[in-house]
Amino acid sequence: MKRTPSFRRILFPVVVFLALLSSCGMGRIGTGVVVWSDSESLANGSVVWIWDQSSLQKTFTIQKTDGGSRSTIANWRIRFFNNPEEAKTFAAEFAPWKNIWGVTQKPGMAVYQQPNSTSPKVYRLGDNEDVKILGQQAQPSTEGGFTGHWDKVMTSSGYTGWCFDYFLSLYKVANNQKVVLKQGGPEDFYLRTVETNSWYPEEFRFEVAQKRINLNYFRPDYDFHFDGDKTFSLTTPPPLGSTAPAASYSFTFSDVRKINSGTFLFVCPENLMVRILNPEVTKIEVSFTEGSQTHRYLYVRLDQDIGTYISQETASRVDELNAILAYGTKLTSPIYGNMTLASDGSVTWTGFQALQPPQGIAFPQGLANTAHIYFDWFKDSQFAGDWKVFRLQFDPTAQVPEFSQVFLYRFLKGGMQMIPVSPSDLNPVKQTVLRESRIGYTIFMTFEK
Structure with missing residues (x-):
């Protein structure tokens, strides 16, 4: 039957309306x-x-x-x-568990409707059957004399419920790699992980992530580790920016008591306790008593050997100096004098009177003409732009026994542009430059050919 024009007039608005409904969700x-x-x-x-x-x-x-x-x-x-x-x-809520799975180490493990063993069973797991971990109760429980957590799980058949994880191994799959997080059964994977790794202050991980490794602080001896013979050693670095010495402790224990699946008390006069803080076992809390005071520290496992990070940072600083030297070893300015750099980082700067009183305020009177260049300060992660950072440590004189200045610098028009950074624009704890200083000095020096 041929459609009439009136039918088409009715159909067209309906199609448009349905399309709009779909596009709007x-x-x-x-x-x-x-x-x-x-x-x-x-x-x-x-x-x-x-x-x-x-x-x-x-x-x-x-x-x-x-x-x-x-x-x-x-x-x-x-x-x-x-x-x-x-x-x-x-x-x-699911994000921390999205890549975490479990596999049974005991045939016939039950999946319960609720997180308790008196709840109705909804499924019985086969030997080495995989389950998806959906979550975990924060507090551990004891069932049949075993300590573990109740994990919310999903089976490959689509059943959802709760499984007591003492005999459940947990593993993480990321980048096509499988990493065991917890070994099920009587062998304690958590304890073995604590004892077989070196642990470092949490700040170390931040420094790696933010590319601001402070080599005076980021050291292999600032760690928590198991020495063997029932002894742990702990060396805590001084607070960032402090001149206080590091503190070292040794804990010789007579027994290990498992408080729950992720917390261990090492019986000793200091009551050393280690608590696992995440499923990947990469972060722990170390606590102990000293007299009437309780100390708590957060320590982490690094993704690489700490020596690798130190070598990479050391090489990076050499590369920064070589990048400047590739343009030339001598810089000159009609206003700010002449600067000579050497491959060992030594610097000679003459004719910078425009930066000293009475003409300027960046440098004090009596400052030495010799210094050393260091690349031990960094841009803050929120500070965008093409600036880089170096610090000049001037040699002592009778008038100025101690003076260093942080500079922003970049290569520009056959030379180098430098801005002295005001102390108010620095974070001395993290050794970062927060922003571009506006103190009235923009130094431009040309590389001599």
Whole structure:
């Protein structure tokens, strides 16, 4: 039958209306979070739109929230939410566990409806069966004389419940690598990890991440480690920016008491206690008593040997000096004098009277003409731009026994532009430059050819 013009006039607005509904998201039936992905292109923890559901095939039709084509996935792999905000909240809570899995070390382990062994069983695990970890109760429990945590798990059959993890090994999968986090059963993986690694102050990890390694502080002897013969050693660095000495302790213990699956008391006069702070066992709290005072320190495992980081930072500083020397060893300015640099970092600077009283205020009277250049200060992570940082440590004189100046510098127009940094623009604790100083000095010196 031929369609009449009036039918087309009715059909066209309907099609447009349906298209608008779809583009506005009103065609979605819900929002989901991927808890057990079946594709490398869809990561666990991803928030997705759910467009359709098949009760017969038990699948969802989903789409990434940033667009792309739609795909079909088994509905047990997705946590469904009517409200997008609830999905985002769950995704944030699930994030620490999205790549963590468990495998049974004891055949017949039960999955319970609630986190207690009197709750109804919903599933019984087979030997070496994998489960997805969805979360974990914060406080440990004791079941049948064993101490562990109740983990919320999902099986490959889609069952969800709680499993007591004493006989459950936990592992993390990231970048196609499997890393064991906790060995199930009587052998204590946590304790062995504490005893077989060197642990360093948490600040070390921040320095690595922010590329501001302070070689006076970032040292291999500032660590917590097991010496063998029931003895731990701890050396705590002085607070950043302090001139106080480091403090060293030795703990010889007679016994180890497992307080819970991640906390150990090493019985000694100082009551040394070590607490695991994350599933990856890369961060611990070390506490002990000294007289009436309790000390607590956060220590971490580094991703590489500490000597590797130190070598890399040392080489980086040599590279910074060589980058300047590649332009030339002599710089000159009609206003700020002449500077000569050597490959050992020594500097000779003459004719800088414009920076001294009465003409200027950057340098004091009586300052030496010789100095050493160091690359031991860094730009703050929030400080953008192409500036680099060096420090000049001037040789002592009778009038000025101690003086150093931090400079921002960059290469420009056949020379080097330098700005002395005001103390108010420095963070002396982290040894970082917070911002570009505006104290009235912009020094430009030309490289001599």
